[in-house]
Each structure stands twice: as structure tokens, then as C-alpha cells.
Amino acid sequence: MLLNRCHCLLPMLTENTLPYKALITVRNAARKGTRERKEKKKVKVVQEKVGFIPHNQRDKDKLLLNRPKLMFDDSDRETPVDNVFIMRKYKMIVYSFAEALQCHRETHHPDMYNKPNADVQIKIELNMVAEKKTRLLDNFTRMAPMPYKINHGEERAILAFAKDPEVQDAARNAGASLAGGVELIKEIQNGSLSLQDFQFVVAHPNILPELVSIRGIMKKKFPNPKNGTLSADMQASVTKYLNGVTYSAIRDEHEKDFGLIETVIGTLSMDATHLEENFVSLIRDVYEMKPKRQGTFISRCLMLSPPSREKFKINHSVYLPVEEVEEPREEEEEDVAEAAAA
Structure with a gap:
């Protein structure tokens, strides 16, 4: 009888009439990485003290971004049609070795610099990319034979x-x-x-x-x-x-695929044919270091003669061996013919 009465009273009891409120438990997982972020906040970040930086080394990275590229390429520029033009807007004139030498001899005439026995310097710019595009050539030092002796400033035993x-x-x-x-x-x-x-x-x-x-x-x-x-x-x-000349090819510190060689092959007072033969010996010795890949290795050759700041681009390709190009196979020729006919 008592059990029946309890069943009858259950529908009449509500949340307000109960002596206590029901506790509702909610189980929500924290977001991923919350504990890691909290632990990182607890770790104190120690700031390294930076010493004094000279004014010429501050913002070095920003200066490097604005620095002009050393690997010279003027293929997109127009060819000058007059003998007077703005150099930075047109292609650089390419001289033969004899023409460049004569230009320097004129500037070193007694009426101008008065240095008829000045050194003839050669700058050779290299593309230091190796056989694989991801690899680069290391710096190298070689001895180039000189057919005609020059003054090295030292006695060699x-x-x-x-x-x-x-x-x-x-x-x-x-x-x-x-x-x-x-x-x-x-x-x-x-x-x-x-x-x-x-x-x-x-x-x-x-x-x-x-x-x-x-x-x-x-x-x-x-x-x-x-x-x-x-x-x-x-x-x-x-x-x-x-009689040889020692030269070194050095990669640029920031432009890794650019290499430079600077050396002397004689003086302006030497015979023009002797200087040219010395230059040919140098350029062919450098070319022996060319990696087995397609593309140019020697990108540009310049002739200088201090104290003049003029530099003349020399056509060095005429002194290098002609690279053999692989002929297309018969199957490839047939495919090309069919494509052309279509």
C-alpha cells in the first residue's frame, strides 16, 4: 500500500520542490595544444644581448636585397646604333682583343695618363653551377702557362x-x-x-x-x-x-653561382700578338675547369689597365673550342616531320 502511494507522489515532485538541485556534469575536452601553449608561457625567454654593430654593417640584409646582381646579362637590351649612347640602357660593346688593347694604349699615352708600361689586367666572370643545378663548383687555383714571359715580381726556383x-x-x-x-x-x-x-x-x-x-x-x-x-x-x-701565371676562381659570398678571376697577362709595352697569345693560353686553361653541363661557363671577359677605370668586353668565344651538339636520332626526326605535317 505504501509502495503505491510513493508511485503516485513521484509525478507531483518537481525540481523546485526537491530539497537539493540536480548536479549536471559536462565533460568537454580541451583544444589540442592548450597544455603545450600554457607550458611555453611558463618558460622564460632569455633575450641575447647584441653588442655594438658598426654603421656600415647595420641593415646588411636589406642592403643585399637592393644590391645589383653580379652575374651580368644585357641580352634584353637594344644594340646601340650610334657611337654615343647611354651605357646602362644598351648592350655592352664587344671588342676584339686588339681593339681593346689599342683603346687602353690611347688612354695611357703621354698626353693623358703617361703610363705606357701599365699592367694589362683580365677579369673573367664564371657561372659556378656544377653538373647538377643544386651543386656549385668549389673555389680553385691553377697555374696558366704563358707563352711569353712577364714580370711576376718574384724569382722562382x-x-x-x-x-x-x-x-x-x-x-x-x-x-x-x-x-x-x-x-x-x-x-x-x-x-x-x-x-x-x-x-x-x-x-x-x-x-x-x-x-x-x-x-x-x-x-x-x-x-x-x-x-x-x-x-x-x-x-x-x-x-x-x-713563366706561368697563378690565378684563383673565387665564388661570391652572397651570390653563390658567380665566380671571378682577376690576373695580369703582361704590360701595354709588350707586343700585341704576344699579349693575345698569353690571353688565349689563360682563357683555355680556365675553360678546362668547365663542368659537363650545357650552357656557358665563362660568361664575360673584361680588359682593364689601371689607373684608367675603363673596362672593355672581349670576344673570348673565338678562342674556345666549338662544343659538339648531339644530332637528333632518326626516330626523333620522323616525329618532328609528322608533327610539322599535322
Whole structure:
């Protein structure tokens, strides 16, 4: 009877009549990353103190963005039709080597600069992209042979190794300071002969097995066929290192694909044909470093002669070998013919 009465009273009870209010629990997950953000806020960020920055180095990144590109390209400019024009709006005039040399000789005439014996400088701009587009060539230093001797401002001593007396005489006649065979190796081992007295060491291949015994003493001066110090033609090898010019190709710090070579090939007082042959030897030696890829490696050659600020672009391509272009196969020719007919 009591149970029935309770069932009857249940519909009459409401939320207001109950002695307590019902508790409603809501379970909502926090947003993703909330805990991480709170933990990061707790971590104190330590600001590094920046020291004094010179005025010429402030806002360096902004200055680099506004800097003109070193890799020169004027292919989109018009060709000048007159002999007087605004240089920055037209293509740079390309001179032959003889024409550029004559222009410098005129400016160094006694009536103007009065420097008839000024140096002839060559600037070679390179595209340092390697075989893969994502790779770049490293800086390199080489010795370019000069057919005609120039004043380097230093006396070079060359040590030549060869077994045959005839080859030794040829090395001496070419200008080697000292030439010999196994007896020189023994003198170096005994300490009576110092390699520090010689800038370069050349050798004939037939004495290479005996030279291995002093390889640790010679270190970087050990003859190597790659740089021409180990060669069967001793006369040419000695002449190269006696009269040659050392040059270095250096990549730009910010424009990584741009490389520059600066060197001297002679003076204005030298014969024009001799200077041209020195230039040809230099440009061909640089071209040997070209990676196996399509496109240009030597982008521009300039001739300068201080104190004049004039620079003349030289047509260097006439001195380089012609690159062979792969001929299309027969299948490709048929496809091209069908496409043209369609």
C-alpha cells in the first residue's frame, strides 16, 4: 500500500520542490595544444644581448636585397646604333682583343695618363653551377702557362727530377734551378738539400718509384700529373711553372653561382700578338675547369689597365673550342616531320 502511494507522489515532485538541485556534469575536452601553449608561457625567454654593430654593417640584409646582381646579362637590351649612347640602357660593346688593347694604349699615352708600361689586367666572370643545378663548383687555383714571359715580381726556383742526363739538360736549358736524379733524392734524405729553397718541383715519370721514399718530406710539392708537375715533357713543364701565371676562381659570398678571376697577362709595352697569345693560353686553361653541363661557363671577359677605370668586353668565344651538339636520332626526326605535317 505504501509502495503505491510513493508511485503516485513521484509525478507531483518537481525540481523546485526537491530539497537539493540536480548536479549536471559536462565533460568537454580541451583544444589540442592548450597544455603545450600554457607550458611555453611558463618558460622564460632569455633575450641575447647584441653588442655594438658598426654603421656600415647595420641593415646588411636589406642592403643585399637592393644590391645589383653580379652575374651580368644585357641580352634584353637594344644594340646601340650610334657611337654615343647611354651605357646602362644598351648592350655592352664587344671588342676584339686588339681593339681593346689599342683603346687602353690611347688612354695611357703621354698626353693623358703617361703610363705606357701599365699592367694589362683580365677579369673573367664564371657561372659556378656544377653538373647538377643544386651543386656549385668549389673555389680553385691553377697555374696558366704563358707563352711569353712577364714580370711576376718574384724569382722562382724550380727543382727537376729525371733519370736520363739528356732530360736533365733539357730541364736546365728551360730554366730549372737544379736538375738531377737519384743523387738529389739522397741529398734530401740526408738533409743537405732543403726543399724550402724551391717554389716548385717537377719530375719525369721514370723516377717516380724512387720519389715515393721522400713523399712524406715533399708533402704538397710531390709531383702530380693533374697540375702538370709530373710530365714526360720536362721542358714544357719547367717553362709553365717558370713563366706561368697563378690565378684563383673565387665564388661570391652572397651570390653563390658567380665566380671571378682577376690576373695580369703582361704590360701595354709588350707586343700585341704576344699579349693575345698569353690571353688565349689563360682563357683555355680556365675553360678546362668547365663542368659537363650545357650552357656557358665563362660568361664575360673584361680588359682593364689601371689607373684608367675603363673596362672593355672581349670576344673570348673565338678562342674556345666549338662544343659538339648531339644530332637528333632518326626516330626523333620522323616525329618532328609528322608533327610539322599535322
